[in-house]
Amino acid sequence: MIIQIDEYGKPDEIHIEMARELKRTSSQREKDTAEIASRTKENEKIVSILHDKYGMQYVSKNDILRYRLYEELRENGYKTLYSDKYIPENELFSKNIDIEHIIPQALLFDDSFSNKTLEYRDINIEKGRRTAKDYVLGKFGEEGYEQYKTRVIDLYLRNVISEAKRNK
Numbered sequence: 001m002i003i004q005i006d007e008y009g010k011p012d013e014i015h016i017e018m019a020r021e022l023k024r025t026s027s028q029r030e031k032d033t034a035e036i037a038s039r040t041k042e043n044e045k046i047v048s049i050l051h052d053k054y055g056m057q058y059v060s061k062n063d064i065l066r067y068r069l070y071e072e073l074r075e076n077g078y079k080t081l082y083s084d085k086y087i088p089e090n091e092l093f094s095k096n097i098d099i100e101h102i103i104p105q106a107l108l109f110d111d112s113f114s115n116k117t118l119e120y121r122d123i124n125i126e127k128g129r130r131t132a133k134d135y136v137l138g139k140f141g142e143e144g145y146e147q148y149k150t151r152v153i154d155l156y157l158r159n160v161i162s163e164a165k166r167n168k
Helices: 026-054 061-072 121-127 132-157 163-167
Strands: 097-101 116-120
Touching: 026 061, 061 097, 061 116, 097 121, 116 121, 121 132, 132 163
Parallel strands: none
Antiparallel strands: 097 116
8 A cells, every 4th residue: 555645644653454463353353452451551550550659750661561570479479480489579670580481582482471470580590591390390399390380370270370371
């Protein structure tokens, strides 16, 4: 499609529909749109919380992600999934806490929310390029791995984490 700027002026917005979107029914696309609107509203609420509670002037996407991942750990007592160590609220935005890929990006190329969690930096460094399962088994043994699985399954059954995150 050729847009004639001289005739119509510069566009205010360009909407591109991907082929995968065109295959979806209108009700599926409406559901997607509603989910995007809901996530946008939730992110705006988080920005407000980070301004008011943490005194942040500028809030990045990374800050929002970190807060969402922290709230996801609420049902686990704000303890990390691998090491089961408590993250105090005042440490959340410190350099001691990393956003960690459950399955390393080098192995899966997945940067989605379902492939992320929070973990202490030293644990994240120690984990390296191993999957969460491989790390927990190697570090904490079979019993530690069973405890890890129990934490993850419990969060899934309480609808705290998605099926995709549980599977990873």
